[in-house]
Structures are given as structure tokens and as C-alpha cells.
Amino acid sequence: MRLPRSLSIALLLLCSVTLAxxxxxxxxxxxxxxxxxxxxxxxxxxxxxxxxGDGGFxxxxxxxxxxxxxxxxxxxxxxxxxxxxxxxxxxTSVHGIVANEWWDPQKKKMVxxxxxxxxxxxxxxxxxxxxxxxxxxxxxxxxxxxLATGGKARVFAVSLKDxxxxxxxxxxxxxxxxxxxxxxxxxxxxxxxPDLPGWVRNFxxxxxxxxxxxxxxxxxxxxxxxxxAPRNGKDGSPAGFYEVVGSTPxxxxxxxxxxxxxxxxxKLGAGSATDLxxxxxxxxxxxxxxxxxxxxxMRGMALxxxxxxxxxxxxLRHQIGMANVWMALSADHGIAPLPEFAKTLRLPAANLDxxxxxxxINSLLSKKFAKKADYVLDLDYPLAxxxxxxxxxxxxxxTESDAEADAGEAMKQAGLAGYFTKSQLERREVPATxxxxxYDHSYSPxxxxxxxxxxxxxxxxxxxxxxxxxxxxxxxxxxxxxxxxAFQPGIYRTHAEPIDLAxxxxxxxxxxxxxxxxxRVLTEALQPPHRxxxxxxxxxx
Numbered sequence: 001m002r003l004p005r006s007l008s009i010a011l012l013l014l015c016s017v018t019l020a021x022x023x024x025x026x027x028x029x030x031x032x033x034x035x036x037x038x039x040x041x042x043x044x045x046x047x048x049x050x051x052x053g054d055g056g057f058x059x060x061x062x063x064x065x066x067x068x069x070x071x072x073x074x075x076x077x078x079x080x081x082x083x084x085x086x087x088x089x090x091x092t093s094v095h096g097i098v099a100n101e102w103w104d105p106q107k108k109k110m111v112x113x114x115x116x117x118x119x120x121x122x123x124x125x126x127x128x129x130x131x132x133x134x135x136x137x138x139x140x141x142x143x144x145x146x147l148a149t150g151g152k153a154r155v156f157a158v159s160l161k162d163x164x165x166x167x168x169x170x171x172x173x174x175x176x177x178x179x180x181x182x183x184x185x186x187x188x189x190x191x192x193x194p195d196l197p198g199w200v201r202n203f204x205x206x207x208x209x210x211x212x213x214x215x216x217x218x219x220x221x222x223x224x225x226x227x228x229a230p231r232n233g234k235d236g237s238p239a240g241f242y243e244v245v246g247s248t249p250x251x252x253x254x255x256x257x258x259x260x261x262x263x264x265x266x267k268l269g270a271g272s273a274t275d276l277x278x279x280x281x282x283x284x285x286x287x288x289x290x291x292x293x294x295x296x297x298m299r300g301m302a303l304x305x306x307x308x309x310x311x312x313x314x315x316l317r318h319q320i321g322m323a324n325v326w327m328a329l330s331a332d333h334g335i336a337p338l339p340e341f342a343k344t345l346r347l348p349a350a351n352l353d354x355x356x357x358x359x360x361i362n363s364l365l366s367k368k369f370a371k372k373a374d375y376v377l378d379l380d381y382p383l384a385x386x387x388x389x390x391x392x393x394x395x396x397x398x399t400e401s402d403a404e405a406d407a408g409e410a411m412k413q414a415g416l417a418g419y420f421t422k423s424q425l426e427r428r429e430v431p432a433t434x435x436x437x438x439y440d441h442s443y444s445p446x447x448x449x450x451x452x453x454x455x456x457x458x459x460x461x462x463x464x465x466x467x468x469x470x471x472x473x474x475x476x477x478x479x480x481x482x483x484x485x486a487f488q489p490g491i492y493r494t495h496a497e498p499i500d501l502a503x504x505x506x507x508x509x510x511x512x513x514x515x516x517x518x519x520r521v522l523t524e525a526l527q528p529p530h531r532x533x534x535x536x537x538x539x540x541x
């Protein structure tokens with residue numbers, strides 16, 4: 001149906017005015033929503049495109065600015081580095097988050113990327129440290145939004161995982177919420193607030209998580225793809241919400257339920273400045289490690305998520321109005337093919353026994369130094385965390401650089417393709433190649449002594465299922481898409497990177513990009529600036 005010409009002109013003028021005055025300072029747009037899908041490969045959007053409905057992913061694909069060639073330009077494709085990268089507009093070599101967890105030589109144990117002993121968890125009786133972004137070496141998009149508006153902008157992040165909520169929320173976020181893995185209740189940290197707000201307490205008190213137990217997940221043909229019937233976990237004890245429900249589309253529905261209430265009760269989009277909401281959806285990752293990217297379950301997950309997105313967008317349409325909302329879509333990393341499937345296509349794929357691999361590396365080093373010890377404390381394949389004390393016991397003259405090189409050589413003998421040591425990366429001694437640059441971007445001063453092993457393609461560090469954490473395209477290639485009046489709809493095949501997301505949004509909002517951002521403004525996907533018809537001072541137009 002054709003719109004009357006007068007109405008069409010009015011709408012065009014309205015869009016032009018909105019674009020011309022878009023600014024975080026005057027709440028135009030009212031709300032920016034960034035959706036991060038954990039472990040969502042870019043090729044899924046094309047693989048299932050003709051099966052998506054009209055109101056979910058197609059909002060980005062058909063009516064948004066969609067970049068088909070978006071790749072992380074680093075090697076450490078894990079959840080924590082990915083989320084830090086998206087919202088700082090920089091890679092690990094700038095923001096410092098090298099992995100989900102790393103070895104702390106002072107505490108002599110592995111610590112998580114957001115673990116903070118100075119804080120406590122809120123909303124659960126469990127003792128232990130809370131979480132904060134204290135390990136970030138750069139600020140985030142949300143921090144700059146807060147700075148620019150004198151704190152008037154509201155910034156929230158939601159995920160099943162603490163790291164996927166805390167790092168996007170940044171230093172000044174109003175709150176980051178994640179779940180207690182056992183019960184599914186929403187929790188936060190004293191870093192943000194001393195107790196849960198009433199609406200979150202009511203959400204948890206309503207036992208909203210319980211309705212997702214004992215349900216069957218079926219596809220459109222009636223085939224059962226999964227179940228949330230109670231079961232025991234790997235340790236023999238009853239598995240919790242994160243493990244059982246988290247690997248089904250019901251987990252996405254649960255997150256969106258919580259996000260809707262957050263929008264309503266925190267009055268997002270109703271203030272005098274632009275607000276930011278980050279929703280990091282974890283279910284894709286929990287399932288993907290088990291079944292791989294080419295399984296019927298992953299297809300079913302993508303199609304169910306499409307429907308969940310459509311429902312959430314419809315909520316935003318009614319609550320705020322889509323003319324007042326900008327949205328972005330991306331992922332923190334991809335995933336390798338399931339080795340047992342890849343091998344049927346004669347690809348050199350393999351599941352590796354990382355425990356046996358670490359023992360072999362330690363055996364080689366023990367033989368070299370004629371002293372048996374655990375030289376490699378932990379192998380988060382292909383990243384090895386070294387035991388400084390064990391190397392120090394060999395010779396006081398043995399330097400970190402020497403120890404890391406010895407460990408790297410042992411890793412090569414054990415079957416890895418090569419290595420880069422922390423000392424090499426710190427000195428930026430990398431070849432002027434794409435691979436060298438990706439490892440250069442992966443350096444962090446955190447984590448004591450470590451070595452990045454260079455893996456062989458299609459080999460993963462788990463004995464069952466599959467994994468990520470490599471510089472290969474199946475791990476680096478992720479979606480990047482935008483929707484809103486500021487964006488020129490279309491498919492863009494120019495090169496883009498996840499570091500461009502924060503920089504592009506900051507530019508459009510009229511605020512500074514994150515302090516150490518290295519991304520670019522994706523100008524090819526922006527609406528042309530509106531030129532006012534008002535004559536200039538000199539009398540010309």
C-alpha cells in the first residue's frame with residue numbers, strides 16, 4: 001500500500017530531523033541495545049536466512065546495515081576477551097583481558113577475568129569474591145556515555161555469565177546482572193550496589209526460573225532436540241540451571257524476560273539522555289561446545305532465538321518505539337567444527353587430551369632440566385600458564401624469556417605448530433604477517449609467565465565436543481549488524497572488525513569513543529548527514 005505523498009514527505013522530514021539531532025545528550029535515540037550472542041558464527045545468518053521469520057534476525061539482515069566480513073584480529077577468541085573487545089573498541093593488547101581466567105602468581109591459583117576479592121556477591125548466600133571490571137585497562141562505550149552525560153545515561157548489562165555482564169557494563173555501569181548457576185536466580189556484586197533492587201528480588205521470589213525445568217525442546221517438525229529434566233552433572237551431584245536449562249532456547253527466553261522487566265522498572269529510554277542496554281545471550285555457547293555448529297540442535301537454537309528476538313523487538317516497539325531505538329548485533333567468538341564430523345570430510349581434525357598433552361610437555365621439560373616438576377601449571381589449550389617457582393628452582397639465572405622459550409619448544413615437540421611467548425609479545429617481536437599481528441593483539445601483562453601455542457587447524461583442546469580460542473576463521477568470523485534511523489540499510493562486504501562497534505556508536509551519539517579505542521567509524525553504513533535549508537550567515541546555501 002502506497003502512503004499519501006504528504007505523509008511520505010512528513011516521515012522523511014521526521015527522519016532527517018531525527019538524524020540531524022541524534023545525540024546522547026538529548027536522548028536521541030532514547031535507547032541503544034547491543035545484543036551479543038555467545039559463540040554465534042557469522043555464517044549462521046546465511047545458513048538459516050531463508051528459515052528466519054520477519055521480525056527477528058531479518059530486522060538486521062533486511063532492514064539494517066549488515067557487515068558480512070567481520071573478524072576478530074587476535075588469536076585469543078574467548079568469551080571475556082571478546083566482550084571486552086566489543087565495548088572498549090580495542091584488542092587485548094590494549095584492554096588487558098587475555099582469557100576467561102589466568103594464573104595469578106601472587107595468589108598461586110587460577111583467577112577469573114572479573115573476580116574481585118574486594119567485593120562480594122549480592123542476591124545469594126554463597127560466600128566468596130564478587131566481580132568487577134577491575135582488570136580492564138581501558139574504559140568502555142558505557143563509561144564514555146556516562147562521562148558525556150554527567151551520569152544521566154543509564155547503563156545495564158545482562159548475561160547468564162558474570163564476565164559477559166561485567167565487562168560490557170564497564171566501570172560506571174548502573175548494574176551488571178548474571179545468574180547463580182545452581183538456582184538460576186539473578187545476582188550482582190557489591191561493586192554495583194549493596195543489595196538487589198526490589199524488582200529483581202520480586203523476580204527471583206516469583207521462582208521464574210522453575211517454569212523452565214522439566215520441559216522438552218522440540219523443533220517445528222516435532223523432533224525432540226533436548227530436555228530440561230533434572231539430571232546429575234559431571235561430578236555426580238544434581239546439575240544446576242546453568243548446565244541443564246542453559247543449553248536450551250529456554251535460557252534465552254529467561255534472559256529476555258528479565259531484560260523486559262529491567263527496561264520497565266529501570267525506566268530505560270525515559271530519561272533526558274540516551275541509555276544503553278547490553279544483552280549477552282549465553283545459551284548458544286553452552287550448547288555449541290557439546291554438539292558443534294553443524295548439528296540439528298544448533299539449527300534449532302538459531303531458529304528459536306530468531307523467534308525470541310522478534311518477541312523482544314516487538315516489546316521495544318510498544319514500550320519505546322523503534323524510531324527511538326538503535327540496535328547492534330555481534331558475537332564474542334565462533335566455534336570449530338565438531339572434529340568427529342570434520343573427519344568424515346577428510347579434514348585433519350582431532351579432539352586432544354589436554355591433560356595428557358600437559359603431562360607430555362612437563363615430561364619433556366623435566367628431561368631437559370633433569371628435574372621433575374610441573375613446569376606448566378595449566379593448559380587452557382592452546383595457552384599455557386607456567387610455574388615460575390619450578391623454573392626458578394633450576395637456576396637463578398634463568399629468565400622469564402628463557403623459561404617461556406623452553407616451554408614453547410616443548411609445546412612444539414608435543415605437537416603444536418609453533419608458539420609465541422609472553423616476552424616476545426611484550427617486546428613486539430612478531431613477524432609482519434597477519435598471524436603475527438593477531439598474536440601481537442593478544443598480549444596482556446596479566447597472568448604471570450605464559451606461552452601462546454599455535455594450534456593446528458581443526459584440532460581442539462577437549463576430548464569430547466568442540467571448542468574455540470584460535471586465530472582461525474571459524475573462531476574469528478562473527479556477525480556485525482546495526483539497525484536504526486542512523487544506519488543506511490544494506491549488505492556491506494567491506495572489511496569490519498568488532499572493535500568498530502563501540503567507535504561507530506560513539507561517533508553517532510556525539511560522544512568520545514572509549515579512551516584507547518582503535519576501531520574505525522563504519523561510515524559506509526551511515527545515513528548521509530542532513531543539510532539544513534536555512535541560509536548561512538553569508539546569505540548562501
